[in-house]
Amino acid sequence: xxxxxxxxxxxxxIVMSAFLLFAVVVMKQYSSSSQRVSEDIGLxxxxxxxxxxxxxxxxxxxxxxxxxxxxxxxxxxxxxxxPNSASTNFKNNMTRFNNFLQSNFSVxxxxxxxxxxxxxxxxxxxxxxxxxSYGGNVLKSVYSSANFAGYDxxxxxxxxxxxxxCQTIGTVTxxxxxxxxxxxxxxxxxxxxxxxxxxxxxxxxxxxINLRTFTKSLTITESQPITAEVQISNLDFNSDSTIITTAxxxxxxxxxxxxxxxxxxxxxx
Amino acid sequence: MAFNRLLLSSRCGKNKGAIFLxxxxxxxxxxxxxMMVSIFFLAKAEVSSASKMQANRLxxxxxxVLDYSSTLSAFDAxxxxxxxxxxxxxxxxxxxxxxxERRTYDSRNETRSSYAFAGERIFVRNGDENCIARYWIWLx
Numbered sequence: 001x002x003x004x005x006x007x008x009x010x011x012x013x014i015v016m017s018a019f020l021l022f023a024v025v026v027m028k029q030y031s032s033s034s035q036r037v038s039e040d041i042g043l044x045x046x047x048x049x050x051x052x053x054x055x056x057x058x059x060x061x062x063x064x065x066x067x068x069x070x071x072x073x074x075x076x077x078x079x080x081x082x083p084n085s086a087s088t089n090f091k092n093n094m095t096r097f098n099n100f101l102q103s104n105f106s107v108x109x110x111x112x113x114x115x116x117x118x119x120x121x122x123x124x125x126x127x128x129x130x131x132x133s134y135g136g137n138v139l140k141s142v143y144s145s146a147n148f149a150g151y152d153x154x155x156x157x158x159x160x161x162x163x164x165x166c167q168t169i170g171t172v173t174x175x176x177x178x179x180x181x182x183x184x185x186x187x188x189x190x191x192x193x194x195x196x197x198x199x200x201x202x203x204x205x206x207x208x209i210n211l212r213t214f215t216k217s218l219t220i221t222e223s224q225p226i227t228a229e230v231q232i233s234n235l236d237f238n239s240d241s242t243i244i245t246t247a248x249x250x251x252x253x254x255x256x257x258x259x260x261x262x263x264x265x266x267x268x269x
Numbered sequence: 270m271a272f273n274r275l276l277l278s279s280r281c282g283k284n285k286g287a288i289f290l291x292x293x294x295x296x297x298x299x300x301x302x303x304m305m306v307s308i309f310f311l312a313k314a315e316v317s318s319a320s321k322m323q324a325n326r327l328x329x330x331x332x333x334v335l336d337y338s339s340t341l342s343a344f345d346a347x348x349x350x351x352x353x354x355x356x357x358x359x360x361x362x363x364x365x366x367x368x369x370e371r372r373t374y375d376s377r378n379e380t381r382s383s384y385a386f387a388g389e390r391i392f393v394r395n396g397d398e399n400c401i402a403r404y405w406i407w408l409x
Contacts, residue, residue: 005292012296019303037318041325045388048329052336052390056399063396093397100370100399101391 042258049105050264053251057109057266060097064090069120069129071242071269076122076232078129080139082207082222087135091115106254113247120268121245125235139228141218143175149234150176151218153209156227159200161186170194177211177218200224244269320408324386328363328406331356332390341367341402342394346374360409369400377405 062068066086068079091114098109113119119130126144141151150173161183172194179196180189190196198206207222220228235242245265253262331353335341340352344367353363366375390402 005289008289008292008296012292012300016296016299016303019300023303023306033318037321041321041386044325044329048333048388048390051333052392055336056391056393059393059396097399104401 039258042255043260046253046255046258046260046262049107050251050253050262053101053107054266056097057246057251058268060090060093061268064093065118066090067118067120069244069269071244074233074235076127076235076242076244078120078141078230078232079227081225081227082139082220083137083225084135087118091135106256108252108254110250110252113250117247119247121247121265122232122235123243123245124241125237127232129230137222139220139230141230141232143216145216146175147236148175148232150174150178151211152231152233153177153179153218153220154229154231155179155181155198155207155209155220156229157181157198157200157206157224158184159204159206159224160184161188161198162201163188165199165201165206166190167197167199168193168195169197172211172213174213175211177209179209198226242269243267321386324361324406324408325388327358327361328386328388328404329390331363332365332388332402332404336390336392336402341390341392341400344369344372344374344394344400346376350376361406362409363404363406365402365404367400367402369394370398 064086066081066084068077070077091111094109094111094114098111101107101109114134116134117130117132118134119128121128125147127141127148129139129141131140132138161181163186165183165186166179166181166188168190171192173192176192177194177196178189178191179193179198181187181198183200186201188198193211195208195210197208200206204224206224207220207226207228210219210221211217212219218230220230222228245267248265249263251262251264251266253260253264255261332341334356335349335352338352340348346367349365349367353365357363364377366377367373386407387403387405389404392400392402394400
C-alpha cells in the first residue's frame with residue numbers, strides 16, 4: 001500500500017506541476033498581451049492625433065491660404081491670386097497653430113516650407129506647385145515627366161483687354177500650354193504656346209506665363225494683380241489614387257514614451 | 270505528501286482510508302485553486318484586452334464622426350452629448366471636455382479614478398480657434 005501512496009502523491013504532484021506551469025504561462029501571456037494592447041492603444045492615439053491635426057491643417061489651408069486646389073476627374077485645378085494677400089494671415093495662423101501643438105503635444109510643424117514656398121505635391125504624378133516666395137508675384141508648377149496632356153491657364157484681371165493682349169513666343173505641344181485671359185472688359189486666348197505676355201489695352205504688361213520644357217516647369221509671373229487658374233489636364237494615371245500633399249517632413253511627432261518618431265506630410269486632398 | 274507517505278509506511282493500517290482521503294482532498298484542493306487562478310488570469314487577459322481595444326475604437330470613431338460632421342466646432346454641449354448618446358452602445362458611458370482658446374466645456378461631474386480609454390482630438394473652430402476635444406469612456 002505504501003507504493004500506491006507514493007504513486008498517488010507523485011501523480012498529484014505531476015498534475016499540480018502541470019497546472020502551475022500552465023498558470024505561469026498564462027500570467028506571462030497576460031502580461032505580454034497587456035503590454036501589446038497598451039502599445040497598440042498608444043499608437044492609435046497618435047494616429048488619431050495625426051489625423052485630426054491634418055484635418056485641422058486642411059481647415060486652415062482652405063479657409064486662409066488664398067489657394068484652392070482640387071482633383072476633378074483626371075485634372076488638377078489650382079487657383080490663386082497673385083500676389084496672394086491672404087498669405088500673411090495664413091502664416092500667422094500657422095505660427096499660432098504650431099505653438100498650440102507644441103504646448104499641448106509632442107508634435108510640431110516645420111514651418112519653413114509653409115511660410116516660404118508653400119509647396120503642394122500632386123502624387124503619384126511627380127508634379128508640384130510652389131512659390132519662390134509665398135505671397136509674392138510668382139507661381140511655379142514643376143513636373144518630372146509629361147504624364148499629362150498639358151496646362152490650361154486662365155488669367156482674370158481687372159484691366160481692360162483686347163484681342164492683341166495675348167502676345168506669344170514659340171510653340172510647344174507636349175505638354176501643351178493654352179492660355180485664356182479675361183479682363184474687366186475684353187479677353188484673349190492662345191493655344192500650344194511656350195511664352196505668353198499678357199498686356200492690357202494700353203500695352204502695359206500684366207503677367208508673363210512661360211512653359212520651359214527643358215526645366216519642365218510652368219512659371220506665372222504677375223506685374224499687376226491677377227487671379228491665376230492652372231488646370232493640369234488629363235493625368236495619365238488613375239485619378240482615384242491622386243492625392244495632394246504638403247512638402248515632406250512638415251509634421252513631426254516625437255513621443256519618447258512610445259519610442260515613436262515620425263516626420264510626415266500633410267494630405268491636402 | 271511526504272508526511273502522508275511516512276504515515277502510509279508506518280503501522281497505521283486502521284487509518285489508511287482516512288489518510289488516502291486527506292491526501293486526495295488536499296491535492297484536489299490545490300489543483301482546484303491552481304486551475305481557478307489560471308482561469309482567472311486567462312479570462313482577465315482576454316476581457317481586458319478586448320474591452321480596452323473596443324472602447325478605444327468606439328470613442329475614437331464617435332469623436333471622429335462628431336468632428337467631421339462639424340458638431341465639435343459648433344461647440345454646443347447638448348448637441349455633442351446627443352451625438353455621443355446616439356452612437357454609444359449600451360453598457361458604455363462617456364465624458365468629454367472641449368478646450369478651445371476662448372472657451373472650455375467639461376461634461377464631467379466627478380473625476381473617475383479609472384477609464385477604459387482616454388483620448389484626444391484636435392479641431393479648428395470657426396476657422397481660427399484651436400481646440401482640443403478630450404474624451405473618456407468606461408464600462409457601465
